Amino acid sequence: MKELVGLAAAPILAIAVFCTSAVADPIKDRQALMKDQGKTVGSITPIIKGEKPFDAALVISALKHLNEDAQKIDLVTLFPAGTDQGGETTASPKIWEDSAGFEAALTKYKADAAKAAAAEPKDIESFKVVFNQVTENCGACHKAFRIKKD
Numbered sequence: 001m002k003e004l005v006g007l008a009a010a011p012i013l014a015i016a017v018f019c020t021s022a023v024a025d026p027i028k029d030r031q032a033l034m035k036d037q038g039k040t041v042g043s044i045t046p047i048i049k050g051e052k053p054f055d056a057a058l059v060i061s062a063l064k065h066l067n068e069d070a071q072k073i074d075l076v077t078l079f080p081a082g083t084d085q086g087g088e089t090t091a092s093p094k095i096w097e098d099s100a101g102f103e104a105a106l107t108k109y110k111a112d113a114a115k116a117a118a119a120e121p122k123d124i125e126s127f128k129v130v131f132n133q134v135t136e137n138c139g140a141c142h143k144a145f146r147i148k149k150d
């Protein structure tokens with residue numbers, strides 16, 4: 001007896017994977033944002049130190065730019081789980097162990113940055129107040145959520 005073996009032709013799925021755009025790199029993206037913030041703060045620090053005269057236009061535009069950067073920092077998109085590994089990063093595992101704490105630090109920073117931008121300081125005294133308020137967030141968050149690598 002002849003057995004007929006019906007062979008179902010398995011559909012061949014040709015999956016073409018196109019990578020037309022650069023793959024998102026949250027580590028690089030967040031570092032670029034942080035670097036830009038460093039640059040912005042660096043541009044107005046000489047005024048705080050009294051090395052340069054107070055310049056309202058420069059100060060106000062710097063504070064607004066800092067605020068724009070600040071509002072872009074996001075735990076989900078820029079700090080996805082696992083990205084304390086697999087790259088040149090100083091992000092501490094504490095960001096994910098204590099994500100509520102990190103979110104709180106981020107929320108406070110964003111609020112202070114928005115306040116500094118809205119303040120539009122017109123003299124060195126009022127500038128100092130908002131500058132100190134916003135920049136204390138940098139050190140506080142770095143201390144808690146960044147590791148020093150040697």
Ligand code: HEC
Pocket residue numbers: 027030031032034035037038041088089090091092102105106109134135137138139141142145146
């Ligand atoms: C809510 C937390 C948080 C705040 C607020 C914050 N940072 Fe950061 N910052 C980080 C973390 C985390 C890293 C490490 C990122 C990495 O290496 O992946 C970092 C890294 C940096 C770096 C190094 C970037 C690089 O190229 O490796 C600079 C510069 C920096 N921050 C500047 C600032 C300045 C200036 C401020 C305030 C105006 C600030 N940061 C506020 C969390 C914060």
